[in-house]
Amino acid sequence: MFRSLLLQLLEGYRDLQTVLGDPDIVPRTQRGCPSLNTLKDIFAASVSRLGSRTFTCFVDALDECDEQQVRTMVQDLEELADESKEKGQVLRICFSSRHYPYINIRHGIHLTLDGQSGHVNDLNNYVRSRLDIKDPKLVNELQGQILEKAAGVFLWVILVVEISNKENGRGRLALKKRLEAIPDELSELFKNILRRDNQNMEQLLLCVLWILLAKRPLRPKEFYHALWSGLSPQGLVDDEVPDVTSQDSGDTFTSCVVSYSKGLAEITKSNQPVVQFIHKSVRDFLVKDKGLQEIWPDVGYDWEC
Structure with a gap:
């Protein structure tokens, strides 16, 4: 995170790049990426040279990081903000996180988005725009x-909403009954989605395991080949190695990820897309809540990913 913030700061204010030549901050023997502590020192030194210019940091998804690391990082940035304030500099930092773990911020404004009226409006707009149902009364x-x-x-x-759109072809009554049967809790909903039809469970398990256990997030074509290598010996896919160079390979990757994960994984929209779960709560359900063992008891216990 500090490396990313530092890169954006130095690219935005190129004159600050002179800090990289300061031997008191960056050792002359430095090779490769500096250590975390060195990155923090470079970032702090760069911020101190901003002068009258402003810099705003947006740090998203604190809940997806190790809790102790988050607390240390927040404390470091708070101290930097205090030092900047004493010098008359304008440094703004915005954190976003789920409610748990609770991270206390000493100085700042706390906004609970799901308690804002605009949040309810956003939910309303999303449901109305994404429900693929033509009957206005039923939509309401x-x-x-x-x-x-x-x-x-x-x-x-x-x-x-995705489930409702899939069920739409079965008729009004079936759709309403399906909605009534959907669990309120996210963990129960994940379980419901994964066990709904008990189809393609081998593909689903491989999909989950590759996302959980890969040393780094896999690129779409890597993920596609990884699934093929696991399913081919079982005769569940074609014997021929899949072609990942065709013009429609992007659509193939997306379809594979969504269908095999039953909608719980996605390809990120970035310059270097990777395959990941749609939210950290999916990983929490599978590992922390023992959903993996409950659905596939043969994989064993005591998982930590």
């Missing part, structure tokens, strides 16, 4: 049910 009924059961959880809404 379903919208009310979905928002009531969602209790402000956007991810729950996203998953349930």
Whole structure:
């Protein structure tokens, strides 16, 4: 994170790059990426040279990091903000996180987004725009049910809207019954999604294991080949090695990730896309809540990823 912040700061204010030549901060013997402590020192020194210029940091998804690392990082940035304030500099830092773990911020404004009226409006707009149902009356009924059961959880809404669209072809009554049967809690919803039809469970397990156990997030074509290598000996895919160079390979990768993960994994939208779960809560359900062992008892216990 500090490396990313530092890169953006030095690219935005190129004159600050002179800090990299300061031997008191960066050892002359430095080769490769500096250590974390050195990165912190470079970042702090760069911020101290901002003068009258402003710098705003946005740090997203604190809940997806190790809790102790988060607390240390927040403390470091708070100290840097205090030093900047004493010098009359304008350094703004914005953190975002789920409610747990709770991270206390000594100075600043706390905004609880799911308690804002705009959050409810966003949920309303999302449901109305994404529900692929032509009957306006049914849309209104379903919208009310979905928002009531969602209790402000956007991810729950996203998953349930997808389920509703799939169920739409079965008729009005079946759709309403399906919605009533969907669990309120995210962990139960994940379990419901994974066990819904018990189809392609071998593909699903491999998909989950590659995301959980890979040393680094896999690129789409790597993930595609990894699945093929695991499914080919079982006769569940074609024997021929898949072609990942065709023009429609991007669509193939996306379809593979979404269908094999039953919608719980995605390809990130970035310059170097990788395959990941749609949210950290999916990983929490599989590992911390023992969902992996409950659905596939043969994989064993005492998982830590």
